[in-house]
Amino acid sequence: MFDQLSERLGAIFSRLSGRGRIGESDLGEAMREVRVALLEADVSLPAARAFVARVKEKSLGADVLASLSPGQTIVKIVHDELTALLGPADPAQARLHFSDAPPAVIMLVGLQGSGKTTQAAKLALRLKEQGRRSLLVAADVYRPAAVDQLCALGKQIELPVFERGQGDPVAIARDGVAEAKRIGLSTVLVDTAGRLQIDDALMDELSRMKSAINPCEVLLVADSMTGQEATAVAKGFHERLGVTGVILTKLDGDTRGGAALSIFDAIGAPIKFVGVGERVSALEPFHADRMASRILGMGDAMTLIEKTQSLYSEEQARSLEQKFLRNAFTLDDFLDQLRQVRKIGSMGELLKMVPGLSQKLPKDFTVPEAEVNRVEAIICSMTRRERRDPALLNGSRRKRIAVGSGTQVSEVNRLVRQFDETRRMMKQFGGKRRHFLGK
Ligand SMILES: Nc1nc2c(ncn2[C@@H]2O[C@H](COP(=O)(O)OP(=O)(O)OP(=O)(O)O)[C@@H](O)[C@H]2O)c(=O)[nH]1
Ligand SMILES: [Mg+2]
Incomplete structure (x- = not known):
C-alpha cells in the first residue's frame, strides 16, 4: 500500500x-x-x-x-x-452514523466494479460483530448475476437478503426498508447498480431512491486503483446525492495513493472504511492519522494493537493464563492460537505495521504459510487424547501421525519439542500476561 x-x-x-x-x-x-x-x-x-x-x-x-x-x-x-x-479534524466524523429510529438505512453507490456489493457484505459482517443485524437489499437489477452475488454473500455471513430479481430498483429499496422494519432488523444496507461512467439516468435513479428511503449514510465506494480520477467521480456523485462518507477499496493492491490523498479534499466527506482484500473480513475503519504514519513509514502501531486485542477477549486471555499456570495448555489450545493468528491475515502484513520494522523487512517478506499449514495438519492427525497429553506420543504414534498428515516423523518430533518448550516458557511467564499478549 x-x-x-x-x-x-x-x-x-x-x-x-x-x-x-x-x-x-x-x-x-x-x-x-x-x-x-x-x-x-x-x-x-x-x-x-x-x-x-x-x-x-x-x-x-x-x-x-x-x-x-x-x-x-x-x-x-x-x-x-x-x-x-x-481526513476531518474531528476523527468522530469519520465513524458511521446511525439514525435514532431503526432501521438505519445505508446506501452504497459507486461506479461499476468499484466493490459496492462486496463492501455491503463486509459492512454487514462488521456491524453484525458489533451486535447490529442488517438486511441486505439487492437494488442492482440490471446485471442478473448481481442479485445472485449478494445472495451468496448473504449466505456466507448468515444474514438475510431482500431481493425480487428484476423490477423497479426504487420500489425494491423502499420495500426492503419496510421489510426490515417489519422483522425488526436494526440496519438496512442497499446495494445499488454501477455504471462505467457517471450518467444522468443512473444519477436520477439513485436520487429518487435516496428520497424514497431517506438513508442516514450515502457511502461512495471508490476504487483506490483509479488514482486521481476517483476525485472527479466522487464529485459527480457528491453533487447529485450528497455523499456522507467514502469506502476506499482495493488498498491491498499496489495503489499509488492518489485517490486516498485527494478524495477528502475534493468532496469534504470523510473516508470511513478501507477495503483491503476480497474476503468478507477485509474491511478496516479508516484513521487519517494512522494512515499518515503508515505512509511516512512510521508503522501503524495502533492498528496492530487493535488487531491483537481483538484476537483475545479479556476472558480468553484470563482462561489462557490459568491454563499456563496450571500447565494445562494443550495442543488443542495451541491449534486454536494458530488459527486465531491466521484469522487476521498473513503474518507478514502484521509485521509490516510494527514501527521501525516496516522499512527493515524485505519487500517480499512473508511468513511461510506452508509451515503453518503443516503444523495444523500434524495436530489434526492426533487423537483428542494425544492432543491433551503429548506424553502419550511414542514412536509408533508419531509414525502414524506423520503418515496421516503427509509429513515426516522428524517434523512431528520438532513440533512436539517446540510445544514442550513453549509450554515451559508460558508457565514461567504466565503471571506476566500483559507482556505475553503484547498489550
Ligand atoms: N483486492 C480487492 N478486491 C476487492 C476489494 N473489494 C472488492 N474487490 C473485488 O472487486 C471486484 C468487484 O467487486 P464488486 O463488489 O462486485 O463490485 P461492484 O461495485 O458491486 O460491481 P458492479 O455491481 O458490477 O457495479 C470483485 O472481484 C471483488 O472481489 C478489495 O478491497 N480488495
Ligand atoms: Mg455489485
Whole structure:
C-alpha cells in the first residue's frame, strides 16, 4: 500500500533528520522532492502545491521543539498536514452514523466494479460483530448475476437478503426498508447498480431512491486503483446525492495513493472504511492519522494493537493464563492460537505495521504459510487424547501421525519439542500476561 510514496518520503526525511541544522535552501529542496513524490503518487498538481506550501510555511515559522531535531520537526509537520489532508479534524466524523429510529438505512453507490456489493457484505459482517443485524437489499437489477452475488454473500455471513430479481430498483429499496422494519432488523444496507461512467439516468435513479428511503449514510465506494480520477467521480456523485462518507477499496493492491490523498479534499466527506482484500473480513475503519504514519513509514502501531486485542477477549486471555499456570495448555489450545493468528491475515502484513520494522523487512517478506499449514495438519492427525497429553506420543504414534498428515516423523518430533518448550516458557511467564499478549 503506497509503497512507492512511502519509500520516497522516507528517503527525503531520513536525509533531513541526519542534519543538525536545516537552512531555508535545504528545506526548499526537500519540499520540491516532496512535491514530486506526491505527483508521482497521482495527487493533483494544485493539491500537491498547496500541501507543500503549507508545510513550508509552518516549518519556517516553527519553534523547534526541545525534544525534536529540526528534521524531526519537519517530519512532524508533514505528518500533521498529511493527516489533515486525509481526513476531518474531528476523527468522530469519520465513524458511521446511525439514525435514532431503526432501521438505519445505508446506501452504497459507486461506479461499476468499484466493490459496492462486496463492501455491503463486509459492512454487514462488521456491524453484525458489533451486535447490529442488517438486511441486505439487492437494488442492482440490471446485471442478473448481481442479485445472485449478494445472495451468496448473504449466505456466507448468515444474514438475510431482500431481493425480487428484476423490477423497479426504487420500489425494491423502499420495500426492503419496510421489510426490515417489519422483522425488526436494526440496519438496512442497499446495494445499488454501477455504471462505467457517471450518467444522468443512473444519477436520477439513485436520487429518487435516496428520497424514497431517506438513508442516514450515502457511502461512495471508490476504487483506490483509479488514482486521481476517483476525485472527479466522487464529485459527480457528491453533487447529485450528497455523499456522507467514502469506502476506499482495493488498498491491498499496489495503489499509488492518489485517490486516498485527494478524495477528502475534493468532496469534504470523510473516508470511513478501507477495503483491503476480497474476503468478507477485509474491511478496516479508516484513521487519517494512522494512515499518515503508515505512509511516512512510521508503522501503524495502533492498528496492530487493535488487531491483537481483538484476537483475545479479556476472558480468553484470563482462561489462557490459568491454563499456563496450571500447565494445562494443550495442543488443542495451541491449534486454536494458530488459527486465531491466521484469522487476521498473513503474518507478514502484521509485521509490516510494527514501527521501525516496516522499512527493515524485505519487500517480499512473508511468513511461510506452508509451515503453518503443516503444523495444523500434524495436530489434526492426533487423537483428542494425544492432543491433551503429548506424553502419550511414542514412536509408533508419531509414525502414524506423520503418515496421516503427509509429513515426516522428524517434523512431528520438532513440533512436539517446540510445544514442550513453549509450554515451559508460558508457565514461567504466565503471571506476566500483559507482556505475553503484547498489550
Ligand atoms: N483486492 C480487492 N478486491 C476487492 C476489494 N473489494 C472488492 N474487490 C473485488 O472487486 C471486484 C468487484 O467487486 P464488486 O463488489 O462486485 O463490485 P461492484 O461495485 O458491486 O460491481 P458492479 O455491481 O458490477 O457495479 C470483485 O472481484 C471483488 O472481489 C478489495 O478491497 N480488495
Ligand atoms: Mg455489485
